[in-house]
Amino acid sequence: MGTALITGATSGIGKEFAWQLAGEGNDIVLVxxxxxxxxxxxxxxxxFTGQQVETLSADLSSEEGARTVGQRVADKERPIGLVINNAGFGLGQQFLxxxxxxxLEALDVMARAILIICHHAAQEFAGRGYGTILNVSSMTSLTAQGTYSAHKAWLRTFSEGLSEILKPHGVGVTVAxxxxxxxxxxxxxxxxxxQWPELAFTPVHRVVAKSLxxxxxxxxxxxxxxKYTGVAAAIRVMPRWLVRKVAGPGRSGLE
Ligand SMILES: NC(=O)c1ccc[n+]([C@@H]2O[C@H](COP(=O)([O-])OP(=O)(O)OC[C@H]3O[C@@H](n4cnc5c(N)ncnc54)[C@H](OP(=O)(O)O)[C@@H]3O)[C@@H](O)[C@H]2O)c1
Structure with missing residues (x-):
């Protein structure tokens, strides 16, 4: 897939993206x-892999950090083939x-920064006629677990629309x-x-392999x-009052 730029690459899902992509022979930019x-x-x-790995330290809660990453994505001299918007976090607090x-930090990292990076990627990738954007949303995009759910729902809807805009230009957009x-x-x-049964967890290597x-x-x-494909199907047919009851703000696992 060419050089891949991954945000939130130092831990968890982002780190696994970096290992799998480098293992397949791609150069990497870690953010x-x-x-x-x-x-x-x-x-x-x-x-371990012999691939070239570049690092970019940026705080995606700042506009400057997001624009720096966007500019790296759109750099014509060092082309990026795949951009993965993965950085994110749980708020660890109730709204009230x-x-x-x-x-505001959560909104900036999980929505505003992604908008900025995708805007840079879209112009550059569409202009040259290839490239892929992979955005990491969440199952909570279908639930009602407060502002985290809302940011992930925004990302899912935004990615769907962007995929239609960019498809005629040879650019793919996927939301995981x-x-x-x-x-x-x-x-x-x-x-x-x-607090959640072990069965509820998906191994990180599987999440990443299937997303790629x-x-x-x-x-x-x-x-x-x-498992979660089944859960998603069930949520889609449930009345929203029931979704709010079983997967609303009080069900985010904070208590
Ligand atoms: N784990 C889950 O159960 C789960 C489920 C569904 C979706 N997700 C989503 O998956 C994505 C990855 O999460 P994870 O589970 O892998 O979490 P994680 O292990 O905590 O990793 C989060 C990554 O994001 C980076 N990051 C956080 N804030 C940042 C900022 N302001 N600027 C730049 N980088 C920042 C962190 O590095 P630094 O601290 O060094 O910046 C780290 O590399 C997130 O978008 C999350 O919402 C996770």
């Missing part, structure tokens, strides 16, 4: 905030009584909607992930697990 982790991972991947700054995955996601917000397969095949929406 996250923590410079030490970026450099350590870059060294490991290069040593929670910090407004934290809410994983369910629960063991990463640093829950521990970063002190959420006890043992979908992107390669030009599939627009992928639920990278059979």
């Amino acid at each position: 996250a905030r923590n410079r030490e982790r970026l450099d350590a991972l870059a060294e490991q991947i290069t040593n 009584g929670g910090s407004l700054d934290r809410e 909607c994983p369910g629960l995955v063991h990463t640093e996601f829950h521990e970063r917000t002190n959420v006890d992930s043992s 397969d979908a992107a390669r095949c030009g599939q627009v929406i992928v639920t990278p697990s059979i």
Whole structure:
């Protein structure tokens, strides 16, 4: 797929994307905030796979950080074939009584930054006639678990529309909607992930492999697990009052 740029690449799902893509012979650009982790991972991947790994430290909650990544994606001298918008986090708070700054940070990382990066990617990829965008949304895009659900629903809808806009230009857009995955996601917000049965988790290697397969095949929406494909189908036929009851803000696992 050419050089792949991955945001949120130092941990969890993003790190697995980096390993799988480098293992297939692609060069990589790793994006996250923590410079030490970026450099350590870059060294490991290069040593194991022989691929070139570039690092870009950027805070995607700032417009400057998002524009820097967007400009790297659109760099004609060092073309990117695949951009994966994966960086994200759980808010770890309720809306009522929670910090407004934290809410704005989440909106900036999980919506605004992706809009900025996709805008750069869209112009460059459409102009040259190839490229792929893979956005990491969530199963919660179908539920009503507060603002996190809303950001992921925005990403899903945005990606669907963008796929139609870019298809005639030879550019693919895929949105992945994983369910629960063991990463640093829950521990970063002190959420006890043992509250969910182990069966509810999809192995990270499977989430990533299925998402990449979908992107390669030009599939627009992928639920990278059979279990969650069934859950998604059930949610789609449920009345929304029932979705709010069983998967509303009080069901985000924060309590
Ligand atoms: N784990 C799950 O159960 C699950 C389920 C569905 C969807 N997802 C989605 O999957 C994506 C990846 O999450 P994960 O589970 O792999 O979480 P994770 O292990 O916590 O990794 C999050 C990554 O995002 C980066 N990041 C966070 N804030 C950032 C910022 N402001 N600027 C730049 N990078 C930032 C982190 O690196 P730095 O801290 O160094 O910046 C890290 O590399 C997220 O979009 C998440 O919403 C996760």
